[in-house]
Amino acid sequence: MxxxxxxxxxxxxxxxxxxxxxxxxxxxxxxxxxxxxxxxxxxxxxxxxxxxxxxxxxxxxxxxxxxxxxxxxxxxxIGQVAEGRQIFPSLSVAENLEMGAMLARARAKARETMDEVFTLFPRLAERKGQLAGTMSGGEQQMLSIARCLMGQPExxxxxxxxxxxxxxxxxxxxxxxxxxxxxxxxxxxxxxxxxxxxxxxxxxxxxxxxxxxxxxxxxxxxxxxxxxxxxxxx
Ligand SMILES: Nc1ncnc2c1ncn2[C@@H]1O[C@H](COP(=O)(O)OP(=O)(O)OP(=O)(O)O)[C@@H](O)[C@H]1O
Ligand SMILES: [Mg+2]
Incomplete structure (x- = not known):
């Protein structure tokens, strides 16, 4: 590949x-x-x-x-989960995920993908309105993986x-x-x-x-x- x-x-x-x-x-x-x-x-x-x-x-x-x-x-x-979890701290969990779906390849399916991502990470679903910067380190790492998935990487x-x-x-x-x-x-x-x-x-x-x-x-x-x-x- x-x-x-x-x-x-x-x-x-x-x-x-x-x-x-x-x-x-x-x-x-x-x-x-x-x-x-x-x-x-x-x-x-x-x-x-x-x-x-x-x-x-x-x-x-x-x-x-x-x-x-x-x-x-x-x-x-090609998706990337960079060192140091580059999330947007002053945006909510859901907004961070939306940012991940800005790619042309992902935009049309963003809503569907977000449902899949929330199934995979129920904790993020519970916290979709929370500001990303206030989440724990582990939750932020999950969010950065989830955001990457929103771009439908292979x-x-x-x-x-x-x-x-x-x-x-x-x-x-x-x-x-x-x-x-x-x-x-x-x-x-x-x-x-x-x-x-x-x-x-x-x-x-x-x-x-x-x-x-x-x-x-x-x-x-x-x-x-x-x-x-x-x-x-x-
Ligand atoms: N933006 C940069 N400008 C100048 N030198 C850099 C830059 N980024 C990395 N380097 C240098 O390139 C070399 C490789 O760095 P790199 O960050 O790729 O290593 P790494 O294997 O990821 O290390 P670590 O395990 O510490 O993350 C190092 O000597 C580093 O100082
Ligand atoms: Mg490194």
């Missing part, structure tokens, strides 16, 4: 991604693992069209999206979805990701909890200093001594 080939990204003279190549097959959960500053968020932002690659290619469903703007990638079906890229959440809420978020995947949404997951993200994923890539240094099935990487030492403290 998504293919990244020899992608290079720079911030000024500083290289953030160095010939990154990876595949995200339709229907799978693919994890990106790496230390702080490895380039994980940069990779997601490059795919989303927020950062511009200097070299390489990004293809989505066979189409070259390397030079596309973010609104174009969204309209093709691929969702998650950047550290469990950051700063209590363990029970983390479980809820991971459960939601698995559920969305079972419903046919392809997932690219960046998650600080390496053990969990490797368990969840069919394939995983290890990013170090902007380079892919290892890849394999989640299971394989989970057994790998280097991965266990470097990222799981084992």
């Amino acid at each position: 998504l293919r990244v080939e020899d992608l290079e990204l720079y911030y000024g003279d500083a290289q953030a991604l160095d010939r990154v190549t990876l595949d995200v097959p339709a229907g799978e959960i693919v994890a990106i693992v790496g230390a702080n500053g490895a380039g994980k968020s940069s990779l997601i932002r490059a795919i989303a069209g927020i950062e511009r690659a200097r070299a390489g290619h990004i293809r989505f469903k066979g189409r070259d999206i390397t030079q596309m703007e973010s609104h174009q990638t969204c309209d093709l079906g 691929l969702i890229m998650f950047d550290e979805p469990s950051l700063g959440l209590a363990p029970t809420v983390v479980q809820e978020v991971l459960h939601t990701i698995r559920l969305l995947n079972r419903r046919g949404i392809t997932i690219l997951l960046v998650e600080q909890n390496v053990a969990v993200s490797l368990k969840l994923s069919q394939h995983a890539y290890v990013l170090e200093n902007g380079r892919v240094v290892m890849s394999g099935s989640g299971e394989q990487l989970l057994q790998d001594d280097r991965v266990r030492q470097a990222y799981m403290g084992l």
Whole structure:
């Protein structure tokens, strides 16, 4: 579904991604693992069209999206749940969801999609009039996932979805990701909890200093001594 080939990204003279190549097959959960500053968020932002690659290619469903703007990638079906839950705090839950359905691909079905989203997240239905900024961290994370769903994505890229959440809420978020995947949404997951993200994923890539240094099935990487030492403290 998504293919990244020899992608290079720079911030000024500083290289953030160095010939990154990876595949995200339709229907799978693919994890990106790496230390702080490895380039994980940069990779997601490059795919989303927020950062511009200097070299390489990004293809989505066979189409070259390397030079596309973010609104174009969204309209093709690439959704993003960004780091730090970018909701609109002074808008209500329902208004936040409506914002997620502004895309051409989603507008006509917005009402229907909102019903589906409320079925998936009953807590959001209970709180549709509440200002988003007054919700708990976990509820805000659910809202940002729900808002992404309003755009009817085929691929969702998650950047550290469990950051700063209590363990029970983390479980809820991971459960939601698995559920969305079972419903046919392809997932690219960046998650600080390496053990969990490797368990969840069919394939995983290890990013170090902007380079892919290892890849394999989640299971394989989970057994790998280097991965266990470097990222799981084992
Ligand atoms: N807007 C920017 N301008 C300049 N340098 C940046 C910018 N964004 C990221 N970088 C640099 O690019 C490198 C990769 O950053 P990135 O945020 O992609 O890492 P990351 O793997 O997501 O890290 P973390 O786990 O801390 O979120 C870092 O050295 C970072 O300082
Ligand atoms: Mg990051």
